[in-house]
Amino acid sequence: MTTPSAPQSKQKITLISPYGGELVDLLIPTEERPHLKAYASQLPSLQLSERAICDLELLATGAFSPLDRFMGQEDFQRLLDEMRLANGYVFPMPITLPVSPSDDIRLGQEIALRDQKNNLLALMTIEEVYEWHLNETAQKVFGTTDLRHPLVAEMHRWGPLNISGRLRVLQLPLRYDFKPLRLTPAQTRARLAATGHQNVVAFQTRNPLHRVHEELTKRAVEGVDGTLLLHPVVGMTKPGDVDHYTRVRTYKALAQRYYDPDRIVLALLPLAMRMGGPREAVWHMLIRRNHGANHLIVGRDHAGPGKDSQGNPFYGPYDAQELAESFSDELGVKVIPFKMLVYLPEEDRYEEVTKISDDQKTASISGTQVREEYLNNGKKLPDWFTRPEVADILADSYPPRHKQGFCVWFTGLSGSGKSTTAEVLTTLLLEYGRQVTQLDGDVVRTHLSRGLGFSKEDRDINIRRIGFVAAEIVRHGGVAVCAAVSPYRATRNDVRNTVGSDNYVEVFVDTPLEVCEERDVKGMYAKARRGEIKGFTGIDDPYEPPRNPELVLDTVNISPETNAHKIIEILKQQGFLLSES
Numbered sequence: 001m002t003t004p005s006a007p008q009s010k011q012k013i014t015l016i017s018p019y020g021g022e023l024v025d026l027l028i029p030t031e032e033r034p035h036l037k038a039y040a041s042q043l044p045s046l047q048l049s050e051r052a053i054c055d056l057e058l059l060a061t062g063a064f065s066p067l068d069r070f071m072g073q074e075d076f077q078r079l080l081d082e083m084r085l086a087n088g089y090v091f092p093m094p095i096t097l098p099v100s101p102s103d104d105i106r107l108g109q110e111i112a113l114r115d116q117k118n119n120l121l122a123l124m125t126i127e128e129v130y131e132w133h134l135n136e137t138a139q140k141v142f143g144t145t146d147l148r149h150p151l152v153a154e155m156h157r158w159g160p161l162n163i164s165g166r167l168r169v170l171q172l173p174l175r176y177d178f179k180p181l182r183l184t185p186a187q188t189r190a191r192l193a194a195t196g197h198q199n200v201v202a203f204q205t206r207n208p209l210h211r212v213h214e215e216l217t218k219r220a221v222e223g224v225d226g227t228l229l230l231h232p233v234v235g236m237t238k239p240g241d242v243d244h245y246t247r248v249r250t251y252k253a254l255a256q257r258y259y260d261p262d263r264i265v266l267a268l269l270p271l272a273m274r275m276g277g278p279r280e281a282v283w284h285m286l287i288r289r290n291h292g293a294n295h296l297i298v299g300r301d302h303a304g305p306g307k308d309s310q311g312n313p314f315y316g317p318y319d320a321q322e323l324a325e326s327f328s329d330e331l332g333v334k335v336i337p338f339k340m341l342v343y344l345p346e347e348d349r350y351e352e353v354t355k356i357s358d359d360q361k362t363a364s365i366s367g368t369q370v371r372e373e374y375l376n377n378g379k380k381l382p383d384w385f386t387r388p389e390v391a392d393i394l395a396d397s398y399p400p401r402h403k404q405g406f407c408v409w410f411t412g413l414s415g416s417g418k419s420t421t422a423e424v425l426t427t428l429l430l431e432y433g434r435q436v437t438q439l440d441g442d443v444v445r446t447h448l449s450r451g452l453g454f455s456k457e458d459r460d461i462n463i464r465r466i467g468f469v470a471a472e473i474v475r476h477g478g479v480a481v482c483a484a485v486s487p488y489r490a491t492r493n494d495v496r497n498t499v500g501s502d503n504y505v506e507v508f509v510d511t512p513l514e515v516c517e518e519r520d521v522k523g524m525y526a527k528a529r530r531g532e533i534k535g536f537t538g539i540d541d542p543y544e545p546p547r548n549p550e551l552v553l554d555t556v557n558i559s560p561e562t563n564a565h566k567i568i569e570i571l572k573q574q575g576f577l578l579s580e581s
Contacts, residue, residue, distance in 0.1 A: 023061070023062025023063075023065050023185050023186055023290060024059070024062040024064070024065045024066065024067070024068045025060075025061075025062060026059060026060040026061075026068065026122075026167050026168065026169040027060055027061075027169050027170075027172075028168050028169060028170055033170050033171070036123060036168065036170055037120060037170060039123075040112040040120050040123060040170070041112075043110055043111055043112045043123070044104070044109070044111050044112070045111065045112045045113075045114050045118075046099065046103060046105075046111050046112070046113055046114070046124075047114050047115070047116060047118070048097075048113055048114065048115060048116075048121070050116070050235075050236060050272070051154075051236055051272040052070075052097055053115055053116075053121070053173050054173075054235040054236060054270050054271060054272035055070070055095050055097075055272060056113065056121060056122060056167075056169070056173070057172050057173050057270050058270065058271065058287070059095065059167065059169075060122070060167070060169040060172060061172070061184040061185055061186070062184070062185050062186065062290060063184075063185050063269075063271075063287050063290050063291065064091075064095060064286075064287070064290070065185075065290050066085070066087075066089050067085070067091060067095060068167070069164055069165060069166065069167050070095060070096055070097035070124075070162070070163065070164050070165075070167075071094060071095055071096050071162070071164055072086075072127070072128045072130075072164040073128055073130040073162070073164075074086040075091075076094060076096060076130075076132065076162065079091055079092070079093075079094055080094070080136065080137060080140040080141065081140070083279065083282065090282065090286065090327055090330060090331060091283075091286065092276075092279040092280075092282040092283050092286075093141070093274055093276060093279055093280065093283040094137065094141060096132065096162045096164075097162060097163050097164070098132070098158035098159040098160075098161065098162055099159040099161050099162070099163055100159035100160070100161070101159075101160070101161065103159065105126060105129055105161070105163055106126065106129075107126055107127070107128075107129055108125075108126065108127075109125075109126045110123060110124065110125050110126070111123070111124050111126065112124075113167075115173060115174070119171075119174060120170055120171070121169065121170065121171060121172075121173060122167050122168060122169040122170060123167070123168045123170070124163075124165050124166070124167055124168075125165040125166045126163050126164075126165045127164060127165035127166065128162075128163065128164040128165060129161055129162075129163050130161065130162055130164075131160060131161060131162075132160070132161070132162050134155055134156065134158075137155065138151075138152045138155060141274075141276060141279060142274075142276055142277070142279075142314070143277075143314070143315070144308065144314060146308045146309050146314070147309070147489055147490050147493040148305075148306075148307070148308050148309045148493060149275070149305050149308070149314060150238065150239055150275055150305055150497040151274050151275060151276070151305075153490055153493040153494045153496075153497055154494060154497070156490035156491070156494065157460065157464070157490075157491075157494065173270070175270070177245065177248075178234075178248050178268060181248070181252075181266055181267055181268045182267075182268050182270070183267040183268070185290045185291045185292070187267075188229070188265065188267045188291040188292055189291065189292035191265045191267070192227055192229065192265055192291075192292045192293075193292070195227045195262055195263070195265065196262070197225065197226045197227045197263070198226070199224040199225060199226030199227070199294060199295060200226055200227050200228075200229050200292055200293040200294055200295065201217070201220045201221050201224060201226050201227070201228050201229065201293065201295040201296070201297065201336065202229040202231050202284075202288035202291070202293035202295065202296045202297070203217050203220075203228060203229065203230055203231060203296075203297045204231060204232075204233070204284050204288070204296065204297070204299075204302075204303075205230075205231075205232045205233070205247075206232065206233045206237040206238065206241055206247075206273065207241070207242060207247070207367075208242055208246070208247055208250045208386075208390060208393075208394060209250060209251065209254055209390070210370075210381075210385055210386040210390065211343070211350065211384065211385055211386055211387065212341045212343075212350060212364075212385075214254060214258060214259075214387075215341055215350040216297065216338065216339065216341060217230070217297065218259070220295070220297055220336050221263055221264075223336075224295060226263075226295065227262075227263055227264065227265060228259065228263060228264045228265070229265050229267065229288065229291065229292070229293050230251060230255060230264060230265070230266045230267075231267055231268075231269050231288065231291065231293075232244070232247060232248065232251055232268060232269065233269050233271045233273055234247075234248065234268045234269065234270055234271075235269070235270040235271045235272045235273070236271075236272040236273060237273050238273070238275055238305060238306070239496075239497040239498065239499075239500050239501065240500030240501055240502045240503070242394075242397070242398075243397070244268075246393060246394070246397040246398075248268065249393050250389070250390045250393050250394070251266055252266065253387070253389040253390060253393065254387060254389075254390065257387075257389065258387060267291070269287070269291075271287070273303060274303075275303055275304065275305035276303060277301070277302065277303055277304050277305070277314060277315035277319060277320055278302075278315060278319045278320045278322070278323035278324070279323070280302070280303035280320070281298050281302045281303060281320035281321070281323060281324040282323055282324055282327050282331075284296060284298075284302075284303070285324055285327065285328075285331050285333040285335075286331055286333075288333065289331055289332060289333050293333065294332060294333055294334065295333065295334045295335075295336055296324070296333050296334075296335060296336065297336045297337075297338055298320055298321045298324050298335050298336070298337060298338060299320075299338035300317045300318065300321075300338055300340075301313065301315060301316075301317050301320065302320035302321065302324075302338075303320065304320075306501070309547045309548050310548070311548070321335060321337050339352050339353075339354075340352065340353040340354075341353070342356070342362040342363065342364045343362065343363045343364060343384050343385070344356070344360060344361065344362060344363075345361060345362075345363050345384065346360075346361055348384070363384065365381075365382075365385050371502070372401075372575070375394060375395070375398045375400075376400055376401035376404075376575050377400055377401070377575075378395075378399070378400040380395060381394070399477070400575075401574070401575035401576060402575060402576060402577060402578050403477060404474075404477060404503060404576065405473060405474035405475060405476065405477045405478050405479060405480075405503060406474060406479055406480075406503045406504070406505065406571070406574075406576050407470045407471075407473075407474050407479075407480040407481075407482060407499045407503060407504050407505065408422075408425065408479075408480070408481050408482070408505045408507060408567060408571075409470075409482045409484075409486070409492070409495065409496075409504065409505065409506050409507065410422050410481075410482065410483040410484070410507045410509055411484065411485065411486045411487075411492060411506065411507070411508055411509065411546065411549075412485070412508060412509030412510065412511060413485065413509075413511060413513060413516045413537060413538045413543055414485055414516060414520070414524060414525075414536075414537060414538070415511070415515075415516035415517070415519040415520050415525070416509040416510075416511035416515075416516055416555060417509050417511055417519075417553070417555035417560060417563075418483040418484075418485075418509045419440050419442075419483045420555075420560045421483075421507075421509065421553065421555070421560045421563050421564055421567075422438060422440065422481050422482075422483040423438070423560075424560045424561050424563075424564035425481055425564040425567055425568070426438045426481050428564055428565070428568055429479055429481070429568075429577075432568075432577050432578075434478075434479045434577070435477075435478045435479060436478070436479045436480075436481055437469075437473050437478060437479070437480050437481070438481045438482075438483075439466050439469060439470060439480060439481070439482045439483070439484075440482075440483050440484070441462070441466070441482075441483060441484030441485060441486075444462065444465065444466055444484070445462060448465055448466075448469070454534075454535050454536075455535065456488070456535075456541075459487065459488070459491075460488065460491045462484075463484060463486045463488075463491050463492070463495060464491065464494065464495065464498075466482055466484055466495070467482075467494070467495030467498045467499065468498065470482055470495070470498075470499055471498045471499045471500070474499055474500070474503050480499075485537050485543070487537045487541065487542065487543045487544060488544055489544040489545075489546065489547070492506065492546065505550045505551070505567070505570060505571070505574070506546055506549040506550050506551075507549060507550065507551045507552075507553060507567060508545060508546045508549040508551070508552045508553065509553045509555055510545070510552050510553065510554065511554075511555050511556060512556070513538050515555075515556055516538065524536065525538075525539065528540065550570060551566065551567060551570055553566070
C-alpha cells in the first residue's frame with residue numbers, strides 16, 4: 001500500500017522559556033485545514049479518550065507550555081524521577097498517549113487523532129513508541145498503587161505503550177456550552193491585561209463557591225492589588241463532583257453580582273485533573289502561569305482524591321502547599337495558602353481562625369455537612385454560608401438523598417448467590433417506590449456483550465459496560481442493581497469511580513468455593529476442573545476479593561431475604577431510602 005504524501009505545513013511552533021514568553025501554538029492556519037482534512041481521510045485513525053482530548057486541547061493552545069506534544073520517553077522518565085522535562089523545565093504530571101499493541105502503531109507512521117464521535121482533531125507523526133510501567137508510574141506520580149485512587153484504577157485500562165511525535169491540530173474539540181467563557185491562554189492573558197492590574201491571583205476550583213471562598217479570593221486580590229482569575233476546571237474532575245454545568249452557573253452569578261468587574265476574569269479550563277495532590281498543585285501553578293497569573297491560591301489537601309482503601313487520606317493536608325512553595329520562585333508564581341475562615345454571627349463577617357479568641361461565637365459548615373445535612377435533606381443553605389443565587393442553583397440541581405440515584409454492586413464467585421439476593425433486593429426497592437434496573441452479568445452478556453469471550457480483557461470490557469450503563473441510570477436518578485462475578489479489583493474500583501463513590505454500595509457475596517461448586521447446576525465448575533473450560537474464575541483464574549466493601553454477605557447460613565434486608569438497612573442509613581416504606 002502506498003503511503004499518502006503529507007501536505008507541507010507553514011506552521012511555526014514557538015517554545016516559551018519556562019518562566020515567560022510566547023505560548024506553544026499547535027493550531028494549523030485556517031487556510032491549510034481543508035487540504036489536511038482530505039489527506040487525513042486516507043490515514044489510519046486513533047480515537048482518543050476524553051482525558052486525551054482534554055490534554056490535546058491544552059497542548060494545542062499552549063496551556064502546557066513548554067510541552068508541545070504527548071511526552072516522549074526521555075521526558076516521561078525524567079518527569080517520574082525529578083518532576084522535570086528532559087530539558088530541565090519543571091513539569092510534574094505525565095501527559096501521555098497510551099495505546100495497545102492491537103492498535104497497529106508503527107514508527108514513522110502518520111495517524112489521524114479523532115474524538116469519540118469520529119471528528120478529526122489532529123494529525124500526529126509517530127516518532128516514539130515505548131513501554132511504560134503502571135506500578136512505577138503510580139508510585140512515583142501519586143505516591144500510591146492503591147486502587148481507590150481514581151487515576152490508579154483508571155490506569156489499569158490504559159494500553160502498555162505510549163506514543164509521541166509531532167502534532168498538527170486542525171480544530172479544537174467541539175464544545176458548545178459557555179462558549180464566551182472558554183478562553184485560551186492567549187485570550188485569557190489579553191482579558192487580564194485589559195483590567196490594568198499587574199498582579200493576577202488564580203483560583204483553581206472544581207466545587208461550587210460559597211461565601212468563605214468569596215471572602216478568601218477578595219482578600220487575596222486586595223492583598224496584592226490585583227485581578228482574580230476565577231479558573232474552574234470543566235474537564236475531568238473527581239468522580240462524584242458537582243457537574244460543571246451547575247458549577248459554572250454559580251460562578252457566573254457570583255462574578256456578575258458580587259465582584260468588582262474590573263477585578264475578576266472568569267474563564268473555563270478544560271483540564272483533565274489527575275487528583276495528584278502535591279504534584280498536581282505544582283502543575284496547576286505552571287498552567288496558571290501560562291494563562292497570565294503570578295499568584296495561585298493553594299487549598300488545604302489541594303487536588304486530593306479522598307481516602308484510600310484503609311480510610312486514610314492519600315496526602316497530608318499541607319503537602320501540596322509545601323511542594324508548591326518549593327517551586328514558587330522557579331515558576332514565578334507565588335503561593336497564597338488557603339486560610340481557614342469562620343463566620344462570626346454576632347458581627348456578620350468572616351475572620352481567620354488564628355485571629356479570633358476562644359470566647360467568640362463562630363459558625364461553619366463543612367463540605368460533608370453541605371451534602372448530608374442540607375442538599376441531601378432538601379434543606380436550603382443559609383445566606384451567611386452561601387449567596388442565595390448559589391443556594392437556589394444547587395437546590396434545583398441536587399435533589400434530596402432519597403431521590404438520588406445509586407448503584408448496588410454484587411460481586412462474588414459464580415454460584416455464590418449474587419443474582420438470587422439481587423432479585424430479592426430489587427423487589428424490596430420497588431416496594432419503597434424506587435425505579436430499579438437489574439443488570440445481571442449473564443443477562444448482559446446475552447444482550448449487551450454478545451461476542452465477548454472470557455479473557456481478562458473481555459471480562460473487563462463486560463464489567464465496564466455494565467458500569468457505564470449503571471452510571472447513566474444513577475445519573476438520571478434511578479437505581480442500578482448489578483450482579484456480576486467482576487473478579488478483578490482494579491476494574492471494580494474503576495466502576496466505583498465511574499458511578500461516583502458517594503452513590504455506590506459494593507456488596508461482597510463471600511461464599512466458599514466448595515459451596516459454589518456444590519450449587520453449580522450448570523456443571524461449569526466440573527468442566528473447569530476437567531480442563532474443558534479455560535480461565536474459569538476460582539479454578540484457573542483468580543478472584544480478587546474486595547478489600548473494603550460496604551457489606552459482606554454470608555449466603556451459607558443466612559437466607560437471601562435476610563441478606564436483602566441487610567442491604568435495605570444500609571441504604572436507609574445512607575439516606576437513599578426513607579425509614580418508612
